[in-house]
Amino acid sequence: MPDRRRGRAAARAAGAVALLAALTGCTIAPPEPLPTAGGDGVVPDVGPRHPFVDAGPAGVTVVDGDDWSLPDRVRPARNSGYFSEDADASELVAVRSVDLSWRQLRPTSARELDRTSSGSAQGMSFAGLEAQLAQPGDFWMRIFASGEDWAPEWVADECGVASYGPDYDGERHLPIWDECVWGHLMDTYRLLFVDLGLASDPRLRFVYVPGAFTWAEYDYEMVQAAADAGDLDEQSYLAWYGHAWDDLVTLFGDHADKLVFTGEDYPWGPFGAADDLLAKQAVDAGMGIRTGITELANFHLSEAPAYGSHVEPNGHLTVDESLPIHSGRYVVATENECFTDCGYDTDDPYYAVRQANLKALQLRVNWMYVVPGPSYLAEYPELWDWLRLSLGQTADTSADAWAALRDAEDTFWSDPESGPFDDPASWPTRPWVRNLERWLVQVDEPGSVAHRTDVDVHSGVLEADDGEAHEGLSTDVAGGDTGFVFEVDPRFAAAASGRAVLKVTFLDTGSGAFAIDTPAGASAPVVRQGTGAWRTATIALPDGALSSADGAARLRLSLGEGSDDLVARFVRLVRVEG
Template identity: 40%
Template sequence: MKYLTIIFIFIFLTIVSIPFINGTVSGPDLKSGDDWTVPNWATITTNSGFFSEERTANVNINVGVFDIAWKQINPSKDVYTFTTSASVKDMTFSSFNSQNSTTKQFWMRIWNSGVNWAPTWIQSFCNVASIGQDYDGDAHLPIWNSCVWGEIKKMYSHIFLDLNMRADPRLKFIYVPGAFNWCEFDFTEIGNYSTSTGYSYASFNTWFQQAMKDLVDIFGPYSYKLVYTGEDYPFDVDSWPSGKNLLARDAVSKGMGIRNGITEIFNFHLSEIPAYGVTIDTTSGYLKFNKSWLLQANPNRVIGTENECYNDCGFTVASSNIYYAVKMSNLKALQMGVNWLYLVASSSYLSTYPDFYNWMRYSLGKQSTTAFDAWATLRNAQDTFWIYDTSLNWPGKPYIKNLETNLLQRDIKGGAYTKNGSVKKTNIYGGNTDLGISYEGRQTDLVTGNNTMSFFVDDDFSFGTISNVQIKVTYLDLQSTQWLIRYKDSNNVVSNTSSVSVGTTNTYYTATFNFTSIQFTNSISVGRNADFEIINTGSKDIEILFVRVVKLSPTTTTGSTINDSSKLDIPNESSILSISFILILLLSSSLILI
């Protein structure tokens, strides 16, 4: 009996600990730097694209702006004209009729709040005056005044309801409510007015909720074209109650889209953004993405951001960091679910990084079920906004782990805990310190027995056995060691790829593995239940920056619906300990029999 028991234990441990090298995978194929290859079958999402002030067709900026000042179309009370031009911020706006003669798609801004944007009659008719200036020195009117808003609402009703411009297929979206500097609903002017006059949050919120509803009612079935230009957790109204933090979410809840204007500062003030369905997991410091959030679940809605201020808008980025800033700000945009991206041909460096922007163009607006790839960039970065805000707390605050879309990496005790990478990024924007400190990449930690990185594919992206998949791993060639990928093949066999040998060039490489078939069934490694794992098989730590799972052909998802990244089948530590305990008991029982 004892010999049978010994044989059983030996066979069991051998099967568990030594996966096969399987013929269903080829590679690794190595490429210097990043690899932004787009599979041939991928298509561009209908409601997505690059937009700007001017169209630049050679870099695929195909949606230009239709800019109108309120004064040029509503020069007298209840009188509308469409043949007058206007000047705003040293820009000349052609007449409404002239701009409306285009056959091309456009986005709109109607500049409302500026003293020099509004009709001259509005101040005397509504008995209002300037409430203060924005940072460019333009004076603004209180659009929350019932008379002022009533006249703005009438103008919107005439243009978009009476003339039915809301239904114009050329109109992709419009920034609303058209107030404050560059029509960005900045709260600086509101905060200053509140401080000087005592204007309360309660009064503002009453106006705000009704005003957003007014616009949605005017646009009716086309309300998805409305894009609120405010942001979550607005600045400059610190004395107002916490409800102010969710005003952007309230606008989205009423039927609008959303846009952010400063994702160039990709770490800052962009972690807890409930209007986008993105929040901080306060148990872990990773980001949660809520796919069931009505903004993300509706492919008609507009989810926008702007990435052009690298060496513009008062910012300066050294040439050695330009690619890093461009890449990370746009990865952040995708992590937020963005489908419309504001770019400027020169300032956004489109011609400098054509492969990256081509990948971006195909990636915009993709949902889990329509995406051609899933990716995770491994990092640990400060969100310095949260240094002084105590309303949320999480382990490692103010650091946030990773940017991820349809692919999660999670630290799991029992062999798959990672540590910060060796690349520390700081002072990317010169004197602007908001971006904070980033540690790019994650390392294994062999000293503490952690030689593994565990990855989990969103079940809506892919579940079960699929064919023709690539896994691309970008790593730092830091020190002599080696690693491989552990996965499960279509025959339910846990297998290993061939190894990648790491050198000492201190540059990045991307290793591509081609799988004829692979299973994503949360079944790699007892207790961790990963879809696949990167295993360090060398004697020194490896450093992984970016992992991408690419479908080389469209597949049908066979998994269950998962609406929140927090619901992925990632075990907690207690489950790992329980499984380990059970295995120990089994082995102990066998030894007793001996």
């Protein structure tokens, strides 16, 4: 994994300094209160902050660029939102962090917590437990446990273990898989979350576990180091792993849905196929999941079993939403703030942010870690507002379904021996992925085969691993392909009880018109103006457009007679009412 955490240290350290200043008598204005929906904790009950672009009386409205607008009725999903180091009312970031080191909580082997001592980890200073809990608002937590300077000194002595490292931030780590070390850590978790009652505190939204390694995120650098040193074998590691997550789930009991495993998904680890599915194993034990690398929107997370995301033979991605992880009970999180930070840089941050957010939603994420500056919240408010209102929605509750039309290279799977793709027929176009889709699927069929285009090509946007992406798909009039076909998820279609519009982002080149054919008839035509720019048409669909006898609604974008080829980049079906 690339070093993508360095830029976080400054933001996190700044938050910790601000907290310490407040606790030492400096005058700091109290945070602005956030409106709340009640129910399952604090969720900012704020609808769209930008006006909805409707089809208008003519049945078609065309605007320049992307259109992320949503109807005024839309509200955030339960168990969803933005989280960060500090709450930010202006950006609707409602969940702040509570960070602690294991050493500050248990400086001695006495079976009690130190609630007042300060601590440190990753270059940050932490106020005492009681001081942090006294601050207002909901919070998420990290226990920085494994670092040689984070863990209590008595643990290494009592367990007779040495550390491994250094990691990419210069920290050495205790072997958390050692049963003695793990036992003491579980004792601390029990004192904090069970005896003190934090697991049942409604303000605690979730906690990152297990507290290792760099940034308390469970990467595999130290596991590999121990294996390379001959100190860790497959049997011992898998024996610990086989009970570790059950230990945590049992300890948290009815509140186990607040646990979030921080390990990256399949297939990291030093023991080959034996540890390929360990992230899924943690999820299957009954906890949530988090990834930290959706900024590299094309890389690795196409095949992500812990999220139920799989590459199909036609190159499309599907998500198994029947898995418990997508029930709405658990946390499915990612972190999108490393675009021109954390050692990354790009000359097109809007594109990078857009694609990272689309990837997060394709994985059905419900919580997003942001840092207002590095995440470009203020620069791209319409995009981020759409994301906020999309997180955690389901096919039954979402106001929209969409397909981002593209061909993109997932370089992680370029090796012909990587992944579950031994049979070439299982992914003939490997490593090329077709589209990012959420409840609207583009379908190739005679007369409507979509073709790769070179009108908008991006390569290695943040780093070379991110591969090459061709944004937009094209018709081929000369070859007989005069449109695009889309299948609507039956659950989404069934929930439509009023007007619907289709928003099509297209390259306004060439001449001619296009319209949307539906089971209830055709829409008004969209006439191209030849501006050469990306534009978005909002098109009113006829009443009953999402109805069908078999429950499988289909829409076809059809070119008019004599039209030139059309390139479309994003298609979004919006339930205006319902």
